[in-house]
Each structure stands twice: as C-alpha cells, then as structure tokens.
Amino acid sequence: MIFVMLWTDILVWVLVATILFLGWRVSRSEQVKKQWHTVFKSSIAMASAIVLAFYLFFTLLDSVHLRLSLESTKTSTKQVQYSEIVSLLDLILRHNIESTERTYSAPFALSEYTKSIVVDAKGVTQQVHIPLKHVSTNSDIVVESIKAIVLGMGLSILLIVLHLFGRVGSGIKDTLALVVQGKTELPWRTAYVTFTVLVTTFTWFYLLSFDYHVLGTDKVGGDVLYQSLKSIRTGVLIGILTTLIMLPVAIILGVSAGLFGGWVDDVIQYLYTTLSSIPGVLLIAAGVLSMQVMMSNNPTWFESTIERSDLRLLFLILILGITSWTGLCRLLRAETLKISQIEYVTAAKAFGVSKLTIIRRHIIPNLMHIILISVVLDFSGLVLAEAVLSYVGVGVDPTMHSWGNMINQARLEMAREPMVWWSLFSAFIFMFILVLAANLLSDRVQKVLDPRNKS
Amino acid sequence: MFAYILKRILYAIPILIGVNLITFMLFFMVNSPDDMARVQLGAKQVTPKMIEAWKEERGYDKPLFINHDASGVSIVTDTLFVKESVKLFTFDFGVSDSNRNIGADIQVRMGPSLGIALPTFMIALITNISLALLLVLFRGSVLDTSMMIVAVMIMSISGLFYIIAGQVLFSKIWHWVPISGYESSWEGIKFIILPVMIGVFTGIGSGVRWYRSIFLEQINQDYVRTARAKGLSELSVLFGHVLRNGMLPILTGVVVVIPTLFMGSLIMESFFGIPGLGSYTIDAINSQDFSIVKAMVFLGSVLYIVGLILTDISYTIFDPRVKL
Numbered sequence: 001m002i003f004v005m006l007w008t009d010i011l012v013w014v015l016v017a018t019i020l021f022l023g024w025r026v027s028r029s030e031q032v033k034k035q036w037h038t039v040f041k042s043s044i045a046m047a048s049a050i051v052l053a054f055y056l057f058f059t060l061l062d063s064v065h066l067r068l069s070l071e072s073t074k075t076s077t078k079q080v081q082y083s084e085i086v087s088l089l090d091l092i093l094r095h096n097i098e099s100t101e102r103t104y105s106a107p108f109a110l111s112e113y114t115k116s117i118v119v120d121a122k123g124v125t126q127q128v129h130i131p132l133k134h135v136s137t138n139s140d141i142v143v144e145s146i147k148a149i150v151l152g153m154g155l156s157i158l159l160i161v162l163h164l165f166g167r168v169g170s171g172i173k174d175t176l177a178l179v180v181q182g183k184t185e186l187p188w189r190t191a192y193v194t195f196t197v198l199v200t201t202f203t204w205f206y207l208l209s210f211d212y213h214v215l216g217t218d219k220v221g222g223d224v225l226y227q228s229l230k231s232i233r234t235g236v237l238i239g240i241l242t243t244l245i246m247l248p249v250a251i252i253l254g255v256s257a258g259l260f261g262g263w264v265d266d267v268i269q270y271l272y273t274t275l276s277s278i279p280g281v282l283l284i285a286a287g288v289l290s291m292q293v294m295m296s297n298n299p300t301w302f303e304s305t306i307e308r309s310d311l312r313l314l315f316l317i318l319i320l321g322i323t324s325w326t327g328l329c330r331l332l333r334a335e336t337l338k339i340s341q342i343e344y345v346t347a348a349k350a351f352g353v354s355k356l357t358i359i360r361r362h363i364i365p366n367l368m369h370i371i372l373i374s375v376v377l378d379f380s381g382l383v384l385a386e387a388v389l390s391y392v393g394v395g396v397d398p399t400m401h402s403w404g405n406m407i408n409q410a411r412l413e414m415a416r417e418p419m420v421w422w423s424l425f426s427a428f429i430f431m432f433i434l435v436l437a438a439n440l441l442s443d444r445v446q447k448v449l450d451p452r453n454k455s
Numbered sequence: 456m457f458a459y460i461l462k463r464i465l466y467a468i469p470i471l472i473g474v475n476l477i478t479f480m481l482f483f484m485v486n487s488p489d490d491m492a493r494v495q496l497g498a499k500q501v502t503p504k505m506i507e508a509w510k511e512e513r514g515y516d517k518p519l520f521i522n523h524d525a526s527g528v529s530i531v532t533d534t535l536f537v538k539e540s541v542k543l544f545t546f547d548f549g550v551s552d553s554n555r556n557i558g559a560d561i562q563v564r565m566g567p568s569l570g571i572a573l574p575t576f577m578i579a580l581i582t583n584i585s586l587a588l589l590l591v592l593f594r595g596s597v598l599d600t601s602m603m604i605v606a607v608m609i610m611s612i613s614g615l616f617y618i619i620a621g622q623v624l625f626s627k628i629w630h631w632v633p634i635s636g637y638e639s640s641w642e643g644i645k646f647i648i649l650p651v652m653i654g655v656f657t658g659i660g661s662g663v664r665w666y667r668s669i670f671l672e673q674i675n676q677d678y679v680r681t682a683r684a685k686g687l688s689e690l691s692v693l694f695g696h697v698l699r700n701g702m703l704p705i706l707t708g709v710v711v712v713i714p715t716l717f718m719g720s721l722i723m724e725s726f727f728g729i730p731g732l733g734s735y736t737i738d739a740i741n742s743q744d745f746s747i748v749k750a751m752v753f754l755g756s757v758l759y760i761v762g763l764i765l766t767d768i769s770y771t772i773f774d775p776r777v778k779l
Contacts, residue, residue: 024728235482247700252576270469270470270473272590273470274470274473274474274477275477277470277474277755277756277757277759277760278474278478278752278755278759279715279718279751279752279755279759280758281721282748282752282755283735283752284480285736285740285748286478286481286745286748286752287481288483289740289743289745289748290481290482292743294484294744300738309456313612342723380610380611384613384614386617388613388614388615388722391615391722392721392722392725392737392740393737393740393741394740403613407613407615407619407620411615411619414619414622414623414627419623419627424616424619428612428613428616431610431613432613435610435611435612435613436607436608436611439607439610439611443607
C-alpha cells in the first residue's frame with residue numbers, strides 16, 4: 001500500500017493546515033473569539049456549521065488517496081502490483097462500486113427499471129423486468145431499517161457523550177441537563193440534534209446500501225448514492241479552493257492599489273476592469289477550452305484517468321480563481337483607501353513605521369471582515385456554478401463524479417416515460433443541503449462581522 | 456457631459472485591447488495555427504502545402520506579436536494580433552470554423568435572445584422591487600421573516616432544477632406550453648412564457664433580498680424620520696422617499712445589465728431550444744469553435760462597458776447632485 005498525493009489533495013491539506021493555524025490564532029485573540037462566539041449563538045448558524053463539517057469530513061475522507069498492493073498469486077515475482085488509485089471513501093463504499101448493475105433501477109428496487117426481452121426455457125420471448133444482481137431479496141427492509149437507525153442513533157449518542165465529556169469533564173450530568181433544556185450559552189442542543197440526524201441518516205443509507213441501491217442506479221448501472229457521496233469532494237473543493245487561490249491575489253493587489261496609489265493603482269485598476277468586463281462564463285469557457293487543448297497536447301503530465309481528471313479540476317479551480325478575484329480586489333482597494341486616511345495610520349506613517357508593518361498591523365486586521373464575508377458568500381455561488389459549467393461542457397472532467405455531471409447525464413432521460421428522476425433528485429438534494437447551509441451561515445457571519453450592521 | 460462620454464469611450468479602448476490580448480493569448484498559447492489548420496482540414500492526408508494555403512487564406516501565416524521580417528511600425532502592426540484586433544474593433548468578426556459569417560449570425564440571433572432576456576429582466580425588476588417594498592412595509596413581521604427564509608431556500612436551489620422541474624410540470628405533465636422551440640411572431644409567445652417565468656423565479660430570492668437591504672438602509676435615515684414626523688402615511692414614505700432614494704444603488708446594479716441582455720442566457724436558451732446568442736455560444740463551446748467564442752467575448756465586453764457608461768449617465772437623470 002502506498003499513499004498517493006494528487007494535486008488537489010495537497011491543496012486540501014494545505015487548506016486544512018491553514019484553517020487550523022487560523023483557528024489557533026483566533027483562540028488567542030479575545031475579541032475575535034467573542035465575534036465567533038456571537039456567530040454560533042444562533043442555532044441556525046450552529047446547525048449549518050455542523051452540516052458543513054459533515055460535508056468537509058467526506059471531502060477529507062475522499063482526499064486521502066492510495067494504491068493498494070494486490071495480492072499476487074505468483075510469490076516468485078518480487079514486483080508488487082498496485083491497484084488503481086482509490087480514496088479512503090472508496091474503500092468504505094467498496095461494495096457500492098462493485099455492485100454495478102446493467103442499467104437503471106429505482107431506489108430500493110429489486111428488478112431493473114426497464115423491461116428487457118428474454119427468451120425463457122420454453123423458447124417463448126417475453127418482456128420482463130430482470131431482477132437486479134446485487135440486491136438481497138431475503139432481507140426485510142423494515143427490520144433492517146430499524147436496526148440501522150438504532151445503531152446510528154446509538155453511535156451518535158456515544159460520540160456526543162464523548163464530546164461532552166471532553167468539554168466539561170466530570171460535570172457532565174449538570175451540563176447534560178442544561179443541553180436538554182436548551183439553556184447552554186451556545187445552542188448545543190441544536191448542534192447535537194443536527195449531528196444525530198446526519199449520522200443516523202448516513203448509517204441508515206450505508207447499512208442498507210449493502211442490500212439495496214438506496215438511491216437507485218444510473219444508465220450504466222452505477223450506484224447513485226456512491227456518485228452523490230463522491231461528488232461532495234468536487235463541489236466542496238471548487239467552493240473553497242477557488243477562494244483560497246484567489247484570496248492572496250485579491251489581497252495583495254487590492255491593498256497595494258489602495259495604499260500606494262499612483263501608477264500601481266492605475267495598473268491594478270486597469271487589470272481588474274479588463275478582467276471583469278469579460279462575461280464570466282465566456283472567460284471560463286475560453287480558459288477551459290485552451291486548457292483542454294493544452295492537456296491533450298501533453299499526455300505525459302498524468303498517468304491515469306484519475307490524475308487527468310484531478311489535473312483538470314485543478315485547472316478549473318485556477319481559472320475560476322482568476323475570474324473571481326476582481327470583485328473582492330475592488331472592495332479591498334476602496335476599504336484600504338479609506339483606512340489609510342484614518343489618523344492612526346497617518347500617525348504610524350509619521351513615526352516612520354515601515355509600509356509592511358502598517359499593512360500587517362493596521363490594514364489587514366481591518367479588512368478581515370470583508371475577506372471572511374466574501375469567502376463564505378462566494379462558496380455557495382461556486383458550488384452552484386459547478387453544475388452550470390459542467391452542463392455547458394466547461395466544467396470538471398466527464399469521468400469525474402460531480403453533481404453537475406450527474407444532472408447533465410440524467411437530463412437526457414427526462415423524455416423517458418416513466419421518468420428516471422432519482423439521479424437528478426439526489427444530485428439536487430445533496431447540492432441543496434450544502435448550499436443552504438453555506439448561505440445560512442454566511443448570512444449570520446455577515447450580520448455579526450459587518451460593522452455596518454452594528455446600528 | 457459630451458466630453459465625459461468621449462473620455463469614457465477613449466478609456467474603453469485600452470480595456471478592449473486588454474480583453475483581446477487575454478483571449479488571443481489563451482487561444483494561441485496552446486493552439487498553433489498549424490494545429491488549427493490540421494483540425495479544420497481533417498486529420499487525413501494533409502500536406503504542408505494545404506496547411507500553408509489555409510493559413511494564408513485566413514491570415515494566420517503572420518507572426519503572433521512581433522514581425523521580424525517587416526520594418527518600421529509594421530514590425531508590430533503586420534502581425535496576427537494587430538490584424539485580428541483591428542478586425543474586431545470594426546465589428547468584423549470573420550468566419551467561424553464552419554465557414555459561416557459570424558457577424559451575420561450574431562445579427563440574426565440577437566432578436567430571439569432579446570425576446571427572452573428583455574421580458575425576463577422587466578418582469579423580474581418589477582416583481583422583485585414590489586416584493587421587497589412589501590416586505591419592508593411589513594418589516595419585522597412573520598411575513599417578513601418567513602419570506603426571507605423562503606428567499607434563502609430559493610437561492611440555494613440550482614437554477615438547473617427550476618428549468619428541469621418547470622419543463623416536466625408545465626410541458627410534460629400538464630401540457631400547458633410546448634417544451635421548447637421558438638417563433639418570431641405573436642404566436643411564438645407560447646414558447647417564451649415558461650423560460651421567462653422560470654428566469655424570473657430563479658432570480659427572485661437574491662433579488663428580493665438585495666432590494667430589501669437597499670430599502671432597509673434608507674428607512675433608518677433621518678429624512679425618513681422627518682417624513683414620518685410630518686405625518687406622511689407609511690405608503691407615501693415608501694414610494695415617495697425610500698424608493699426614490701434607493702434608486703441610486705438600484706441603478707448601479709441594474710443599468711449595467713441592460714446592454715448585456717443582448718447576449719442572452721446560455722442555460723435558458725439551450726434548454727428551451729431558442730436560437731439566440733446564448734445557445735450560439737454554447738454550441739461554439741461544445742464544438743470548440745474559438746473564433747465564435749472570441750467574438751462573443753469581445754461583444755460581451757463592449758456591451759458591459761456601454762452598460763457602465765449608461766450607468767453614469769443615468770445617475771445624472773436620477774440624482775440632480777451628480778454632474779458629469
């Protein structure tokens with residue numbers, strides 16, 4: 001077994017490290033800590049954060065890639081054979097990958113969705129629904145469900161108790177009473193309920209997925225639940241990595257334009273006016289088209305399809321980053337201009353404090369709320385944009401699991417009678433929950449952090 | 456004002472040159488004229504001679520940025536970049552890869568695009584502003600809070616969902632309107648009802664939230680308190696003061712969009728089979744026809760810059776303090 005680091009994996013873990021580092025910094029500053037405390041005082045924000053954390057957890061699971069060593073029957077050969085690149089999530093959902101059917105089947109169905117012509121033993125041709133290969137007909141769905149739900153709830157309660165114990169130690173009894181009554185300072189009751197619902201639902205889906213196709217199968221018999229779960233990584237990555245890439249550009253250019261003025265300001269303004277005057281989708285399309293040509297000209301850059309689609313995702317994120325820094329840059333420039341006129345910055349200048357120190361000590365901290373608000377605001381837009389871009393044909397690689405690709409493939413089946421609705425439905429629901437949580441959290445963050453809302 | 460507009464138009468030229476430079480580089484960085492010729496002429500039996508002929512016919516035989524063979528100014532001007540840019544500036548978009556005149560295609564396709572985009576824009580503007588005013592009138596009430604939650608939900612659903620759900624419900628199950636198509640007469644109205652309605656609905660969540668926040672910002676101002684203090688009814692405060700003073704931020708966001716309506720909507724047009732510029736662009740992207748994409752990028756940028764100029768002019772109309 002060897003670990004493989006894809007390009008996007010590296011970025012994801014860099015991002016995680018950054019978030020942890022920022023979290024550590026935040027925990028040292030009382031003021032910022034208080035602000036975040038206020039954010040999470042709202043139970044909606046708390047629930048949204050839990051949902052987002054759940055999605056992030058799947059992203060991280062799906063961002064550890066490895067090649068398994070295959071058990072070779074010929075012991076004489078020294079060479080170890082390695083399998084295709086798989087992620088931890090693939091290993092957890094292995095049974096779903098292997099249980100590929102022939103074609104469409106509805107959620108929990110026992111036989112195929114469409115009739116096929118079969119010649120039976122007597123030589124009579126019949127149109128029948130062929131039974132699915134990978135469902136178990138002798139298990140009772142109700143009993144299985146109850147088992148799974150009980151297990152899921154038990155698991156989440158165990159985790160909650162562990163968390164409570166870690167938080168308060170021996171005073172767990174009193175705290176538990178407070179939590180149940182909803183009297184804790186932060187809305188822990190909402191958090192735990194959300195957590196329980198999520199864990200239970202997942203356990204239910206997961207355990208039943210051994211016996212059924214919980215969300216049905218698609219045209220070539222692939223399990224829709226597996227596809228939906230794999231798409232989480234793509235969606236979340238596009239949402240956060242794009243911002244991660246564009247942030248340094250927007251901050252550096254915005255701050256220097258506002259602070260230095262003169263020709264620096266002119267050049268930067270010209271840059272972002274030019275970029276923002278190109279219609280977004282078209283710039284992305286032009287960028288992706290060029291990238292496709294470039295990648296087909298350089299087949300040596302990647303060894304496997306998974307590496308190719310990963311590289312393409314990385315390029316897409318880069319292109320999205322290039323097209324989306326202009327708005328934030330404009331905001332930061334205006335704000336920097338405003339801040340640099342304030343007395344304490346003038347005083348700092350008069351004392352001969354260096355420009356870099358002024359930026360670090362006085363300007364960046366005062367821009368933080370704009371940056372944070374734009375990060376959370378952009379996230380949901382980017383997740384939704386992925387679906388549209390994949391539809392237009394300039395999104396992620398067609399072999400990559402993404403909600404946009406799922407919608408795009410299922411869209412063609414709309415005309416089918418009766419309709420194949422589960423692929424579309426699953427993609428939209430998974431996307432909706434993520435985007436809704438992000439939107440609700442961003443509303444709250446904006447409300448708390450934006451100084452204009454103080455009045 | 457005339458001098459101001461002239462200045463803005465002159466300022467637009469370097470921006471458009473920049474736009475051209477970006478698309479040009481994106482394209483030719485990865486795609487040499489030789490590759491293009493080979494793709495266009497078909498993979499089989501392409502002789503170097505044929506490639507040269509094709510390049511010469513299209514003007515692709517020139518160097519990209521610097522012509523070392525030429526002398527004087529033409530070192531820079533006798534290049535592919537300058538030749539292509541000059542053509543674009545005279546709105547001569549050349550021919551597409553399938554040998555069609557892009558300029559003529561764009562002219563034909565602008566109509567249908569506008570036929571969908573204009574009604575969507577107008578109806579959305581009126582609905583969003585009226586709904587926002589209604590919510591501001593009942594601000595803080597159950598209606599306000601529940602509508603805001605609904606707005607966030609509407610915002611959180613992918614636009615593709617509305618289109619697919621709308622087509623299934625209204626066309627497939629209830630058979631109220633045809634599923635897709637276009638006709639440029641009054642009969643054709645049955646084709647545009649559904650896309651327009653869906654377009655309006657898709658934007659309603661973010662639209663109402665945006666207008667509401669603009670109006671709420673006004674409602675705490677001193678002049679609104681004065682207006683109430685002198686005994687004006689809440690309705691006349693809303694329409695006479697809040698709406699009129701909210702016009703400026705609204706104009707900033709709205710006027711700039713108007714010229715780009717010509718470009719149509721990529722998704723709407725391709726789902727509903729409308730032969731506008733949006734579906735034209737999608738087709739071009741899918742067939743990797745870069746000449747069309749380039750033309751559309753240029754056109755989009757020109758329209759955006761026109762929108763910015765129009766925004767400034769509209770300020771002078773709505774705010775007597777602004778003088779250009």
